[in-house]
Amino acid sequence: MSELSKAYEPALVEEKWYSWWISRGLFRADPSSPKPGYSIVIPPPNVTGVLTLGHVLNNATQDILCRHARQTGHEVLWLPGTDHAGIATQTVVERKLRKEEKKTRHDLGREEFLRRVWEWKEKHGGIIINQLKKLGCSCDWERERFTMDEAYARKVQEVFVDLHGKGLIYRGKRMVNWCPVSLTALSDEEVLPKPQKGYLYHFKVEIVERPGTFLEIATTRPETIMGDTAVAVNPQDPRYQEFIGLHVRRPLPLDDPAILPIIGDDDVEFEFGTGVLKVTPAHDKTDYEIGLRHKLPVLDILNPDGTMNELAGEDFVGLDRFEARVEAVDKLRELGILVKEEPHENHVGFSERTDVPVEPRLSEQWFLKYPKTAEARAAVRDHLIRFFPARWEKVYDHWLENIQDWCISRQLWWGHRIPVWYSGDETPQIKCQIESPGEGWVQDPDVLDTWFSSWLWAHETMDAEARKAFYPTSVLVTGPDILFFWVARMIMAGLEYTGEIPFRSVYFTGIVRDKQGRKMSKSLGNSPDPLDLIAKYGADGLRFGLLRIAPQGQDIKFDEQQIVEGRNFCNKLWNACRFRQMQGAVDPEADPSKHDLSLFARDLLAKLDATILRVAEGYENFRFSDIAQALYDFTWGDFCDRFIEAAKADFDSPRRAGTLAVMDFTIQRILKLLHPYMPFITEELWSGLGFGSQSLMESSWPTVGNAVPDPRADAVYAAVAQARNLRATYHIPSNKRLAWKLTPAAEWVEGVLPALALFLQASSLECCEVAPVGFAACPTDVGILHLPLEGVVDASSERRRLQGEIGKVEAEIAKVAAKLSNETFVKNAPAPVVAEHRQRQQDWMTRLEELQTALRALG
């Protein structure tokens, strides 16, 4: 192989390796493989979507799990795809239509409009899929699915028919969340309560039977007065009890001042407002229920788009609901019945998609009574499915405990059409089936909530053969924001239709936020484009940098600097390998056990084992940042900073072969361990150095050996750090070579003199038995290092320095002594802890003596 370039250039290699993986079919899942199966279904991104940092985190995590699984001998299925995103996609295409052709979907008609959406989907729907490829995702692209694929769509309809047959799906006229912009009903989950600063408007109404007596009503929505059909008070409320059964005059609309009954209902709070509630059954959920209890008429004064209809009276008709509010207040003021406007903050439901206030609206919709709720709760409670982090289990359980029927119909065109047919005008007949029952039958115009299709994702994306090998899936990687939307529903669907849980573990990633802690969003424009980051730092740098700061389930404050560090780490790894390459060809079969190794080499192998264990533990517990950190520490610290530097002393010695063998052995394992996080660079280095012609994905995962740590290695490293510190204390430039001397603490130290000399950049390093005159002493665990002071520093500064050191050591000794002289400590603390303190005390004493000797030697 040609020489590695001086710096790693990701752009030159990423494309090449991705095509190579694809061409070798390495992402393909073989259901007939004898290997144990491992599977993940991708949380399908919207077809309208573009890659965000959230996707990067989520999909890099899945890729890591999948590559690791392949390396540990599993047959892996990572099943990709997208969902049709009903509202979002329809909105995008409608907007385009309006802009380019000044038409609405109604101008085109349903069939033509849907044709246009498909056209749009074919053209733009694949963007995010291609972006995932740039990221290195090892999905089985031959199995890519879309929630509107023919087979999948049919399954969705079959499920509807089945649940209808079981009596779980029903049609009903109910209060639903209505989006006046999308003109469709929404599920409860698609409504986000937001605190809104508004006013509590107080106005008074006269009691018909008691002229001159008024009730004061407080409301946040005066624009709905025209829809009021009663006034309610709490029957226990002594202030108003006597009025129950009487009537008030409704002030609006002016031309139709209706007479409303005063009713008593327990739902009315004493303390809130005035304790008198205007009841608007058509436009408030609570009011609707009160209305049902008291058989009140329902007076709908709003159009679907949130404007007022003719029932609101001629002063209001056509006004938007918020304009109408202003107008209503004006009218109350003109009538002289507005008592006060009190600033008031309340929560108003907003549409998740369009971000406008949702309007409670009475309409005919399809609802689902969820199947298998008890089983779904039990599956998580009994840990058949494990959540990481576990705290989401409680949230999940609470939601299921209070679960409400799901409004699954949407007044859209883009989606799975409801398989219900109507016939006849007067007494319509209804049939629930997929095919048309024949002439004269008209299909329900509505479509299903997108989640009603994606809740089948885990099993319906697989054919029978795949399901046999790969279902239940191993793990689901997703964000906690779709715990209810998707995760919980998928569990219920899985239990209902496969009789099994859909996945064994759920790993919830954190949410990527900006430096101010705000969620990244398109509208805020605070999300960097991951493709730009890939271009700048490489996919590996982005993946590693992001995963390293993504502790389990905690939100991530994104900082581009972290990605820079990922890139830097790639470069470090690159150069370590490049350095190895400069020593000659590698040996793919390198076996350290066949060589007599330096203590540095033996200790490195022990640290490698410890790293492999840390990494294994990380995978076990989904601690992705721990894994990244362990590999970073080992590669940069143990391997590059310490071992390679020590190894340089062996290159001209008989140790050369053994040391190179350890390097080869270790680099192979580093590349394997890092491959899941940094697939491109590891592949490039693996092949570039000549370790093999297979992909790392097909290689084996490193196992621990039987290396024994040698504490002498750390003693040398620590001594080096102390000596360098001493040199820095005297401001000796690091390029100035000094003639160090050493009084060794043990015989073995002679063996590491060449390495020590290299570490210290020493011009020479000779041993001496007694402290030489004119040197500064640095007591270490490997002996006393003597730094020549001549021409550098005078004896009095050295004396001052030593006295300072002695002061610090004495303080430490005092600290330990205090603890050891505490009888209860010695009595109660576990023996090893006490022993450790004793040892510590002794170490400090030794150091003190050495320092004092050095001080005396200065005279």
Place this chain on the structure above:
RNA sequence: GCGCGAUUAGCUCAGUGGUAGAGCGCCUGCUUCACACGCAGGAAGUCGCAGGUUCGAACCCUGUAUCGCGCACCA
């Protein structure tokens, strides 16, 4: 209102009972024959606050503050 997280060095975060850590940033010195996307050294923290348990608390308990997130029909 209930529940859940977070609070440790300037920044981003590790650290679940025994000598407070990492990376970045900062300061100092270095183009030392892999790497300036680098090397070496350094300064820097009353671990949000107040109690408690313990020989010993960043860690366990109680309370509290601030920030964030869920859930909830107070109009």
